Amino acid sequence: MKRGNVKGVMQNRRFDLDEGIAIGPILFVIAVLGILASAIAAGSGSFNSTTTKESVRAKAAALIDIGQTLKFGFDRLMAYETAFDDIVISTSDTSAAVDLFSPIGGGIGVPSVTMSETPASDIWYYALIAVPDVGTSAGSRVAILKIIEGVCDQINVKANSMAEGAADAAGDDLGDFTSETLNTVADWPVAWDGKPTGCVENTNATTSGFYFYQVIGIQ
Numbered sequence: 001m002k003r004g005n006v007k008g009v010m011q012n013r014r015f016d017l018d019e020g021i022a023i024g025p026i027l028f029v030i031a032v033l034g035i036l037a038s039a040i041a042a043g044s045g046s047f048n049s050t051t052t053k054e055s056v057r058a059k060a061a062a063l064i065d066i067g068q069t070l071k072f073g074f075d076r077l078m079a080y081e082t083a084f085d086d087i088v089i090s091t092s093d094t095s096a097a098v099d100l101f102s103p104i105g106g107g108i109g110v111p112s113v114t115m116s117e118t119p120a121s122d123i124w125y126y127a128l129i130a131v132p133d134v135g136t137s138a139g140s141r142v143a144i145l146k147i148i149e150g151v152c153d154q155i156n157v158k159a160n161s162m163a164e165g166a167a168d169a170a171g172d173d174l175g176d177f178t179s180e181t182l183n184t185v186a187d188w189p190v191a192w193d194g195k196p197t198g199c200v201e202n203t204n205a206t207t208s209g210f211y212f213y214q215v216i217g218i219q
Contacts, residue, residue, distance in 0.1 A: 052150075056148070056150040056151045056153070056154050057154050057158075059115040059147070059151045059154075060151050060154035060155045060157075060158055061154075061158065062115055063115050063145065063147070063151070063155060063212050064155060064158060064159055064197060064214075066111045066112065066115075066214075067143060067197055067212070067213075067214025067216070068214070069108050069111070070100075070108065070111060070143045070214060070216045071196075071214060071215070071216040071217075072108065073100050073101075073105075073106030073107060073108035073216075074087065074100060074106060074141065074216040074217040075217075076105075076106055076107055077098065077100065077105060077106050078217065080097070082097075082098050082105075084141070084217060084219045086098050087100060087106075087141075087217070088100065088105075089101075089126045089141075091110050094110075111124055111143075111145075113145065115145070115147060115151065116145050116146055116147055117146045117147050117148050117209065117210075118146075122145065122146050124143055124144065124145050125143070125144040125145075125177050125178055126141060126142070126143055126144070126216075127141075127142050127144055127177050127178075127179065127180075127183055128140070128141060128142070128180070128181070128182050128183065129142045129175075129182075129183045129185055129213075130182065130183065130184045130185065131185070131188065131192075131193075131195075131196075131215060132188055132190075132193040132194065133193045133194035134194060134195075134196055134215055134218065135215070135218035135219055136219060137184075138182075138219050139182045139183070139184075139219070140215045140216075140217060140218045140219065141215070141216050141217035141218075141219075142213050142214065142215050142216065143213065143214045143216050144177050144211050144212065144213045145211065145212045146207075146209050146210065146211055147199065147210055147211065147212050148210065149167070149168060149201075149210050151199075151210075151212070152167050152199035152201070152210040152211075152212065153165060153166075153167070153199075155197075155198060155199040155212055156198055156199050159195070159197045159198055160192075160195055160197070160198050162191070162198075166191065167199050167200055167201045167210060168201055168210075170189035170191060170192075170200070170201070171189075171200075171201030171202070171203050172187040172189060172201075172202075172203055173187055173202070173203050173204045174187060174188060174200060174202040174203075174204060175202075175204055176204055176206045176207055177202065177204070177206075177207040177211060178206060178207055188200075196214065196215035197213070197214050197215070198212075198213060199211065199212050199213065200213065
């Protein structure tokens, strides 16, 4: 073949229409994957936030139910004409007619601590507290459990229509909740006066933190 003919062949060659454009779809796919990755990351954070919120709401609802059950058991014993001071509240006493956790007494089971701040070590307290505008100055029997702030907020939202953060804003020294003697709680927050169910923040050195409370017996 002559050189001139070779030159002519090279000049007459044409590229196919789809040659050289494969990189376009690849870049498009990469861009879409990047967008999806960002969306998944953002969605994951939102999902975790929503899950946490639902968890504290569920715990708050469960604690309110437990509080009402404890009150029912105490009321049952009172209805059986068991004297206020004769009612025994102990996880070790569950068989006598005066025991709150006895089938022939209060008729209820021992409450769970799984909703507490530290389930491995937290326990329920049954303090004698003179809650303002609830019962007399002789004090009411109050079931108390230490919880995290988020659950505390939801308890006050559900039980008392309070804004989140109310307990933290009103926190004060409310005395030693572990004490078996009458607690007159001079610094009980006014917003919780007359409220038999709720959550307060206690700054007391012995029992500091957020506490769910339920008045279960009034005298």
